[in-house]
Amino acid sequence: MAGKEKIRARAAALTSQFEAAGAVSVETSMLLPAEALLDLYGEDIRGRAYVTSDALRGEQMLRPDFTVPVVQMHMSDGAEPARYTYAGEVFRRQEEDQSRPNEYFQVGYEVFDRNNPAASDAEVFAVMQDALKGVELRAATGDIGILAAAVAGLETTERRKQALARHIWRPRKFKALLDRYSGKSEVPPSRAALLAADDPMLHDFPDIGLRSQAEVAARIEGLRAEAVAEPISALQVELIEALLVVRETLPNALEHIRDLAVDMPAITEATFRLRDRMHALEARGVDVESLEFEASYGRTSMEYYDGFVFGFYVPGRADLPPVATGGRYDALTRVLGQGREIPAVGGVIRPGILVELEDAA
Amino acid sequence: MTIKLGVPSKGRLMEKTFDWFGARGVGLSRTGSDREYAGAVKGVDGVELVLLSAGEIPRELAAGRIHLGVTGTDLVREKLGQWEQQVQEKAELGFGHADLIIAVPGCWVDVDTLEDLDAASAAFRREHGFRLRIATKYHRLVREFLQDNGVADYQLVDSQGATEGTIKNLTAEGVADITSTGDTLRANHLKILSDALVLKSQATLFKSRKAEMDDEERATMKRLLSILGLGD
Numbered sequence: 060m061a062g063k064e065k066i067r068a069r070a071a072a073l074t075s076q077f078e079a080a081g082a083v084s085v086e087t088s089m090l091l092p093a094e095a096l097l098d099l100y101g102e103d104i105r106g107r108a109y110v111t112s113d114a115l116r117g118e119q120m121l122r123p124d125f126t127v128p129v130v131q132m133h134m135s136d137g138a139e140p141a142r143y144t145y146a147g148e149v150f151r152r153q154e155e156d157q158s159r160p161n162e163y164f165q166v167g168y169e170v171f172d173r174n175n176p177a178a179s180d181a182e183v184f185a186v187m188q189d190a191l192k193g194v195e196l197r198a199a200t201g202d203i204g205i206l207a208a209a210v211a212g213l214e215t216t217e218r219r220k221q222a223l224a225r226h227i228w229r230p231r232k233f234k235a236l237l238d239r240y241s242g243k244s245e246v247p248p249s250r251a252a253l254l255a256a257d258d259p260m261l262h263d264f265p266d267i268g269l270r271s272q273a274e275v276a277a278r279i280e281g282l283r284a285e286a287v288a289e290p291i292s293a294l295q296v297e298l299i300e301a302l303l304v305v306r307e308t309l310p311n312a313l314e315h316i317r318d319l320a321v322d323m324p325a326i327t328e329a330t331f332r333l334r335d336r337m338h339a340l341e342a343r344g345v346d347v348e349s350l351e352f353e354a355s356y357g358r359t360s361m362e363y364y365d366g367f368v369f370g371f372y373v374p375g376r377a378d379l380p381p382v383a384t385g386g387r388y389d390a391l392t393r394v395l396g397q398g399r400e401i402p403a404v405g406g407v408i409r410p411g412i413l414v415e416l417e418d419a420a
Numbered sequence: 421m422t423i424k425l426g427v428p429s430k431g432r433l434m435e436k437t438f439d440w441f442g443a444r445g446v447g448l449s450r451t452g453s454d455r456e457y458a459g460a461v462k463g464v465d466g467v468e469l470v471l472l473s474a475g476e477i478p479r480e481l482a483a484g485r486i487h488l489g490v491t492g493t494d495l496v497r498e499k500l501g502q503w504e505q506q507v508q509e510k511a512e513l514g515f516g517h518a519d520l521i522i523a524v525p526g527c528w529v530d531v532d533t534l535e536d537l538d539a540a541s542a543a544f545r546r547e548h549g550f551r552l553r554i555a556t557k558y559h560r561l562v563r564e565f566l567q568d569n570g571v572a573d574y575q576l577v578d579s580q581g582a583t584e585g586t587i588k589n590l591t592a593e594g595v596a597d598i599t600s601t602g603d604t605l606r607a608n609h610l611k612i613l614s615d616a617l618v619l620k621s622q623a624t625l626f627k628s629r630k631a632e633m634d635d636e637e638r639a640t641m642k643r644l645l646s647i648l649g650l651g652d
Contacts, residue, residue, distance in 0.1 A: 097551075097575065098550075098551075101551065101572060101573065101574070101575070102551075102563055102566070102574060102575050102576055103563070103567060105559070105563065105576070106560070106563050106564070106567075153501075154501035154502075154560065155501060155502060156502075157502070221542075222539070222542070225542060225572065225573075226570060226572070229570045229572070231570060232538075232569075232570025235535075235570065247532065247533050247535065249532035249533065249614060250532070250533075250536070253529060253530065253532075259529055259530075260529060261529075262526060262527055262529050263526070264525065264526030264527040264609050264611075265527065265609050266527050267525050267527065267587055267588050267609050268525045268527075268587045268588070268590065268593055269548065269590050269593055270525070270528065270540070270544055270552075270593055272527065274543065274544070274547060275527070275528055275529060275530050277543070278530045278539065278540060278543060279529075279530050281543075282530065
């Protein structure tokens with residue numbers, strides 16, 4: 060492991076490079092109010108971030124990443140369009156693997172721009188790739204937006220589509236829901252019994268807690284509607300499954316997904332975006348002919364990416380985390396913007412791993 | 421030097437532990453006044469009894485400050501990351517049985533499984549503007565369990581005691597707690613989810629993998645384990 064001074068110097072060099080690409084350097088707090096992060100990421104963030112507290116400000120988290128504070132800063136007083144860079148430590152709780160650092164540097168580049176999202180996607184990717192050009196890395200790309208569009212286009216109830224969209228980032232649960240909605244798996248016996256009862260609301264318990272009996276009744280109504288809804292057709296399930304396994308070079312993947320779009324017209328817009336991005340990447344000098352595209356890429360990482368996603372990996376070193384990752388997070392700005400929103404895309408490099416690779420070269 | 425054996429310092433857990441060792445020829449007892457946490461060991465030389473709160477025993481084992489300790493599997497798994505690398509299970513003692521479960525108000529007739537809990541959580545968040553709260557002191561175990569089972573839109577709130585009461589007090593919507601008979605849950609108008617057994621726990625004798633031993637201590641450890649019928 061390289062020394063901190065060396066990593067800091069490498070981080071500073073990356074920051075200058077990002078500044079040269081047009082970004083303004085910004086600083087954020089290291090202690091962040093836990094509430095905003097918890098609301099956004101849910102309980103899982105507690106497993107990843109260090110939590111502390113005081114009597115005045117309540118729960119605080121040691122910065123687990125820069126995205127949230129940078130977005131908050133931009134939403135409160137940023138001009139548009141904006142490009143930011145930052146460098147500093149992030150802190151991640153480690154409970155399973157002692158060899159993983161719980162404190163490391165990140166250097167980021169974020170673009171907030173309403174015009175031409177394809178160009179912004181390509182810009183962030185190309186700026187990252189350029190900053191990493193001294194070391195041999197494998198790039199992976201994906202697009203959560205295509206899967207989201209496919210879900211939104213299913214011929215089924217809104218309730219089902221919402222449930223599937225909510226679990227895009229939990230592949231196992233997503234699969235279980237798809238099996239349920241397509242009639243491949245049985246309804247649990249307790250639910251069948253509930254719906255068969257003369258009066259399902261009848262029980263011997265007092266009404267306690269904040270969740271009211273009206274909410275219970277509303278859910279039972281939903282379950283009734285679910286029970287009589289037509290199953291999602293086998294063809295539609297096959298199409299989703301075919302989409303999920305697409306994994307080839309970007310031009311081939313685009314062809315393949317266009318073919319799927321013939322039977323899944325809902326993803327047509329998303330394939331246009333994929334095509335536009337490919338051209339924008341090409342215009343930036345990225346070798347798209349050999350660029351990998353994986354339709355499922357990014358599904359198990361952070362929940363906030365909702366469009367283009369990418370990562371740079373060390374070939375043959377599955378033990379190392381990615382050297383850089385990034386993606387588009389439009390929905391996150393909507394959540395943090397309290398009524399305002401702006402399309403945003405960004406990425407981070409871990410200079411610690413970069414230094415290690417450069418030293419070994 | 422001596423082998424240090426950590427035992428819960430009070431209550432039924434202490435008494436049952438003393439009985440278990442006594443039945444195998446190792447006499448454990450408290451010495452001095454009722455308030456003094458000191459103990460004596462008979463039947464084997466070179467073993468020192470350390471009376472501790474059951475909740476502190478996992479940490480003491482991981483730090484290597486005690487060589488052996490009796491505590492619940494639940495506490496070891498909650499408090500120690502990679503617990504298998506820090507301690508070794510030597511024997512399940514057959515008492516202190518308790519299940520870590522998730523329970524919700526009985527009046528939620530629509531919720532019986534984790535799938536129901538997930539769907540109810542999503543609707544609850546839309547309705548109330550915050551995530552459904554589950555009160556527990558077993559944060560790590562419960563979080564990992566719910567994550568593995570695809571439950572989202574919940575939050576854990578800390579409760580170190582009287583957890584079942586949090587729902588009535590409107591500080592939580594559900595609980596994740598240890599139960600042996602389910603009586604307390606029933607008395608508080610709660611029901612256990614049918615597929616949410618997070619962990620089955622019982623009092624267990626653990627050996628520290630971190631405590632250092634010299635030759636003499638190693639010999640004592642071997643002798644003690646063989647008396648207990650646990651050969652190495």
